[in-house]
Amino acid sequence: NDNAVTDTVIFSAAIGVMISGQANLLSGVHCYNKATGFGGTGIYLKLPGLTQNRIVNSYLDYTGIIAEDPVQLQISGTFFLGDAFILLKSISGVVKGVNIVDNMFSGSGNGIPIVQLDQSRKAFGDVDQVVVDRNSVNGMASRSTVAKGSVDGNGTSWTVDFNPVLLFPNLIKHVQYTLVADGFPVHALRNVSGNRVIVETNA
Structure with a gap:
Protein backbone atom coordinates (compact mmCIF):
# COMPACT_ATOMS: atom_id res chain seq x y z
CA ASN A 1 0.00 0.00 0.00
CA GLY A 139 -4.15 0.38 -35.84
CA MET A 140 -6.41 -1.05 -33.11
CA ALA A 141 -10.16 -1.22 -32.48
CA SER A 142 -11.48 1.61 -30.34
CA ARG A 143 -13.69 0.83 -27.36
CA SER A 144 -15.62 3.37 -25.34
CA THR A 145 -18.45 3.86 -22.89
CA VAL A 146 -19.69 6.84 -24.92
CA ALA A 147 -20.66 6.65 -28.59
CA LYS A 148 -22.55 8.49 -31.29
CA GLY A 149 -23.90 7.45 -34.66
CA SER A 150 -26.29 8.37 -37.44
CA VAL A 151 -28.46 6.70 -40.05
CA ASP A 152 -30.53 8.04 -42.92
CA GLY A 153 -33.03 6.81 -45.46
CA ASN A 154 -36.75 6.40 -46.04
CA GLY A 155 -38.93 4.44 -43.66
CA THR A 156 -40.49 4.45 -40.22
CA SER A 157 -37.81 2.65 -38.22
CA TRP A 158 -34.12 3.43 -37.82
CA THR A 159 -31.51 1.34 -36.03
CA VAL A 160 -27.98 2.28 -35.01
CA ASP A 161 -25.78 -0.59 -33.82
CA PHE A 162 -23.21 0.52 -31.24
CA ASN A 163 -21.72 -2.92 -30.59
CA PRO A 164 -18.54 -2.21 -32.58
CA VAL A 165 -17.73 0.68 -30.22
CA LEU A 166 -19.28 0.19 -26.79
CA LEU A 167 -17.24 -1.75 -24.25
CA PHE A 168 -20.02 -3.45 -22.31
CA PRO A 169 -22.59 -5.62 -24.09
CA ASN A 170 -26.26 -4.73 -23.70
CA LEU A 171 -25.60 -1.74 -21.44
CA ILE A 172 -26.94 1.56 -22.79
CA LYS A 173 -28.14 3.72 -19.91
CA HIS A 174 -28.77 7.03 -21.63
CA VAL A 175 -29.75 8.03 -25.17
CA GLN A 176 -30.12 11.46 -26.73
CA TYR A 177 -31.27 11.63 -30.34
CA THR A 178 -32.34 14.12 -32.98
CA LEU A 179 -34.73 13.33 -35.83
CA VAL A 180 -34.60 15.40 -39.01
CA ALA A 181 -37.58 14.81 -41.31
CA ASP A 182 -39.94 16.43 -43.77
CA GLY A 183 -43.01 17.48 -41.86
CA PHE A 184 -43.59 16.72 -38.19
CA PRO A 185 -43.90 12.95 -37.65
CA VAL A 186 -44.55 11.51 -34.22
CA HIS A 187 -41.40 9.71 -33.12
CA ALA A 188 -40.17 7.71 -30.14
CA LEU A 189 -37.22 5.76 -28.86
CA ARG A 190 -38.38 2.15 -28.90
CA ASN A 191 -35.49 -0.02 -27.79
CA VAL A 192 -31.84 0.02 -26.66
CA SER A 193 -31.33 -3.68 -25.96
CA GLY A 194 -28.28 -5.40 -27.36
CA ASN A 195 -26.59 -1.99 -27.72
CA ARG A 196 -28.85 -1.25 -30.69
CA VAL A 197 -30.82 1.99 -30.59
CA ILE A 198 -34.17 1.86 -32.41
CA VAL A 199 -36.20 4.98 -33.19
CA GLU A 200 -39.60 4.74 -34.86
CA THR A 201 -41.95 7.26 -36.45
CA ASN A 202 -45.58 7.14 -37.54
CA ALA A 203 -44.82 8.31 -41.07
Whole structure:
Protein backbone atom coordinates (compact mmCIF):
# COMPACT_ATOMS: atom_id res chain seq x y z
CA ASN A 1 0.00 0.00 0.00
CA ASP A 2 0.85 3.69 -0.37
CA ASN A 3 3.77 3.28 -2.75
CA ALA A 4 5.00 5.33 -5.71
CA VAL A 5 6.88 3.84 -8.66
CA THR A 6 8.26 6.63 -10.82
CA ASP A 7 10.59 6.97 -13.81
CA THR A 8 11.38 3.26 -13.93
CA VAL A 9 12.14 0.87 -16.80
CA ILE A 10 11.20 -2.79 -16.34
CA PHE A 11 12.92 -5.34 -18.56
CA SER A 12 12.80 -9.13 -18.93
CA ALA A 13 10.03 -10.24 -16.58
CA ALA A 14 6.84 -12.23 -17.15
CA ILE A 15 4.94 -9.65 -15.09
CA GLY A 16 6.45 -6.19 -14.93
CA VAL A 17 4.60 -4.85 -11.88
CA MET A 18 2.30 -6.88 -9.62
CA ILE A 19 0.08 -4.75 -7.39
CA SER A 20 -1.87 -6.23 -4.48
CA GLY A 21 -2.41 -3.13 -2.31
CA GLN A 22 -4.27 0.17 -2.51
CA ALA A 23 -3.29 3.83 -2.88
CA ASN A 24 -0.34 3.29 -5.20
CA LEU A 25 0.84 5.63 -7.95
CA LEU A 26 2.69 4.48 -11.08
CA SER A 27 4.09 7.37 -13.08
CA GLY A 28 6.65 7.36 -15.86
CA VAL A 29 6.90 3.56 -15.78
CA HIS A 30 8.19 1.91 -18.98
CA CYS A 31 7.16 -1.75 -19.08
CA TYR A 32 9.47 -3.40 -21.59
CA ASN A 33 9.11 -6.90 -20.24
CA LYS A 34 7.69 -10.07 -21.83
CA ALA A 35 5.22 -9.13 -24.56
CA THR A 36 1.52 -9.89 -24.23
CA GLY A 37 1.72 -11.97 -27.41
CA PHE A 38 4.10 -14.32 -25.59
CA GLY A 39 2.05 -14.47 -22.39
CA GLY A 40 3.51 -11.51 -20.53
CA THR A 41 1.79 -8.73 -18.59
CA GLY A 42 3.09 -5.23 -18.01
CA ILE A 43 1.05 -4.32 -14.93
CA TYR A 44 -1.20 -6.73 -13.04
CA LEU A 45 -3.67 -5.28 -10.53
CA LYS A 46 -4.60 -8.27 -8.38
CA LEU A 47 -6.86 -6.75 -5.77
CA PRO A 48 -10.46 -7.28 -6.86
CA GLY A 49 -13.14 -5.10 -5.34
CA LEU A 50 -10.98 -2.29 -3.96
CA THR A 51 -8.28 -1.27 -6.41
CA GLN A 52 -7.68 2.42 -5.63
CA ASN A 53 -4.62 2.75 -7.86
CA ARG A 54 -3.44 5.27 -10.45
CA ILE A 55 -1.37 4.56 -13.57
CA VAL A 56 -0.41 7.78 -15.33
CA ASN A 57 2.04 9.02 -17.96
CA SER A 58 3.55 5.59 -18.49
CA TYR A 59 4.62 3.44 -21.45
CA LEU A 60 3.33 -0.09 -22.04
CA ASP A 61 5.73 -1.43 -24.66
CA TYR A 62 4.11 -4.48 -26.33
CA THR A 63 2.71 -5.51 -22.95
CA GLY A 64 -0.59 -4.56 -21.34
CA ILE A 65 -2.52 -4.11 -18.11
CA ILE A 66 -4.78 -6.60 -16.33
CA ALA A 67 -7.14 -5.42 -13.58
CA GLU A 68 -9.31 -7.83 -11.58
CA ASP A 69 -12.75 -6.45 -10.58
CA PRO A 70 -11.40 -2.89 -10.61
CA VAL A 71 -12.95 -0.40 -8.21
CA GLN A 72 -11.50 3.12 -8.33
CA LEU A 73 -8.81 2.82 -10.99
CA GLN A 74 -7.31 5.63 -13.06
CA ILE A 75 -5.35 4.94 -16.26
CA SER A 76 -4.51 8.12 -18.16
CA GLY A 77 -1.84 9.80 -20.24
CA THR A 78 -0.26 6.44 -21.04
CA PHE A 79 1.13 5.11 -24.35
CA PHE A 80 0.31 1.54 -25.37
CA LEU A 81 2.51 0.27 -28.21
CA GLY A 82 2.40 -2.91 -30.28
CA ASP A 83 -1.24 -3.97 -29.77
CA ALA A 84 -0.88 -3.60 -25.99
CA PHE A 85 -4.30 -3.37 -24.37
CA ILE A 86 -6.13 -3.15 -21.05
CA LEU A 87 -7.98 -6.23 -19.81
CA LEU A 88 -10.71 -5.91 -17.18
CA LYS A 89 -10.99 -9.35 -15.61
CA SER A 90 -14.17 -10.33 -13.80
CA ILE A 91 -13.83 -12.23 -10.54
CA SER A 92 -17.15 -11.36 -8.89
CA GLY A 93 -18.57 -9.25 -11.73
CA VAL A 94 -17.76 -5.81 -10.29
CA VAL A 95 -16.32 -2.77 -12.08
CA LYS A 96 -16.82 0.67 -10.54
CA GLY A 97 -15.20 4.08 -10.59
CA VAL A 98 -12.85 3.29 -13.48
CA ASN A 99 -11.44 6.03 -15.69
CA ILE A 100 -9.50 5.00 -18.81
CA VAL A 101 -9.05 8.32 -20.57
CA ASP A 102 -6.62 10.37 -22.66
CA ASN A 103 -4.33 7.47 -23.57
CA MET A 104 -2.62 6.61 -26.87
CA PHE A 105 -2.88 3.15 -28.45
CA SER A 106 -0.83 2.04 -31.45
CA GLY A 107 -1.21 -1.36 -33.08
CA SER A 108 -0.47 -3.44 -36.16
CA GLY A 109 -3.86 -3.08 -37.86
CA ASN A 110 -5.24 -6.44 -36.73
CA GLY A 111 -8.30 -4.95 -35.04
CA ILE A 112 -7.35 -5.77 -31.46
CA PRO A 113 -9.62 -3.83 -29.04
CA ILE A 114 -7.86 -1.31 -26.81
CA VAL A 115 -9.92 -2.37 -23.77
CA GLN A 116 -11.20 -5.92 -23.37
CA LEU A 117 -13.37 -7.84 -20.93
CA ASP A 118 -12.61 -11.27 -19.49
CA GLN A 119 -15.98 -12.57 -18.32
CA SER A 120 -15.09 -16.26 -18.49
CA ARG A 121 -15.57 -16.64 -14.74
CA LYS A 122 -18.58 -14.35 -14.30
CA ALA A 123 -20.23 -11.61 -16.32
CA PHE A 124 -19.82 -8.03 -15.16
CA GLY A 125 -23.18 -7.38 -13.52
CA ASP A 126 -22.28 -4.50 -11.20
CA VAL A 127 -21.09 -1.70 -13.49
CA ASP A 128 -21.08 1.92 -12.32
CA GLN A 129 -19.13 5.13 -12.98
CA VAL A 130 -16.97 3.63 -15.72
CA VAL A 131 -15.56 6.04 -18.29
CA VAL A 132 -13.56 4.90 -21.31
CA ASP A 133 -13.26 7.90 -23.59
CA ARG A 134 -11.00 10.40 -25.37
CA ASN A 135 -8.37 7.80 -26.25
CA SER A 136 -6.29 8.17 -29.42
CA VAL A 137 -6.30 4.93 -31.41
CA ASN A 138 -4.22 3.91 -34.44
CA GLY A 139 -4.15 0.38 -35.84
CA MET A 140 -6.41 -1.05 -33.11
CA ALA A 141 -10.16 -1.22 -32.48
CA SER A 142 -11.48 1.61 -30.34
CA ARG A 143 -13.69 0.83 -27.36
CA SER A 144 -15.62 3.37 -25.34
CA THR A 145 -18.45 3.86 -22.89
CA VAL A 146 -19.69 6.84 -24.92
CA ALA A 147 -20.66 6.65 -28.59
CA LYS A 148 -22.55 8.49 -31.29
CA GLY A 149 -23.90 7.45 -34.66
CA SER A 150 -26.29 8.37 -37.44
CA VAL A 151 -28.46 6.70 -40.05
CA ASP A 152 -30.53 8.04 -42.92
CA GLY A 153 -33.03 6.81 -45.46
CA ASN A 154 -36.75 6.40 -46.04
CA GLY A 155 -38.93 4.44 -43.66
CA THR A 156 -40.49 4.45 -40.22
CA SER A 157 -37.81 2.65 -38.22
CA TRP A 158 -34.12 3.43 -37.82
CA THR A 159 -31.51 1.34 -36.03
CA VAL A 160 -27.98 2.28 -35.01
CA ASP A 161 -25.78 -0.59 -33.82
CA PHE A 162 -23.21 0.52 -31.24
CA ASN A 163 -21.72 -2.92 -30.59
CA PRO A 164 -18.54 -2.21 -32.58
CA VAL A 165 -17.73 0.68 -30.22
CA LEU A 166 -19.28 0.19 -26.79
CA LEU A 167 -17.24 -1.75 -24.25
CA PHE A 168 -20.02 -3.45 -22.31
CA PRO A 169 -22.59 -5.62 -24.09
CA ASN A 170 -26.26 -4.73 -23.70
CA LEU A 171 -25.60 -1.74 -21.44
CA ILE A 172 -26.94 1.56 -22.79
CA LYS A 173 -28.14 3.72 -19.91
CA HIS A 174 -28.77 7.03 -21.63
CA VAL A 175 -29.75 8.03 -25.17
CA GLN A 176 -30.12 11.46 -26.73
CA TYR A 177 -31.27 11.63 -30.34
CA THR A 178 -32.34 14.12 -32.98
CA LEU A 179 -34.73 13.33 -35.83
CA VAL A 180 -34.60 15.40 -39.01
CA ALA A 181 -37.58 14.81 -41.31
CA ASP A 182 -39.94 16.43 -43.77
CA GLY A 183 -43.01 17.48 -41.86
CA PHE A 184 -43.59 16.72 -38.19
CA PRO A 185 -43.90 12.95 -37.65
CA VAL A 186 -44.55 11.51 -34.22
CA HIS A 187 -41.40 9.71 -33.12
CA ALA A 188 -40.17 7.71 -30.14
CA LEU A 189 -37.22 5.76 -28.86
CA ARG A 190 -38.38 2.15 -28.90
CA ASN A 191 -35.49 -0.02 -27.79
CA VAL A 192 -31.84 0.02 -26.66
CA SER A 193 -31.33 -3.68 -25.96
CA GLY A 194 -28.28 -5.40 -27.36
CA ASN A 195 -26.59 -1.99 -27.72
CA ARG A 196 -28.85 -1.25 -30.69
CA VAL A 197 -30.82 1.99 -30.59
CA ILE A 198 -34.17 1.86 -32.41
CA VAL A 199 -36.20 4.98 -33.19
CA GLU A 200 -39.60 4.74 -34.86
CA THR A 201 -41.95 7.26 -36.45
CA ASN A 202 -45.58 7.14 -37.54
CA ALA A 203 -44.82 8.31 -41.07
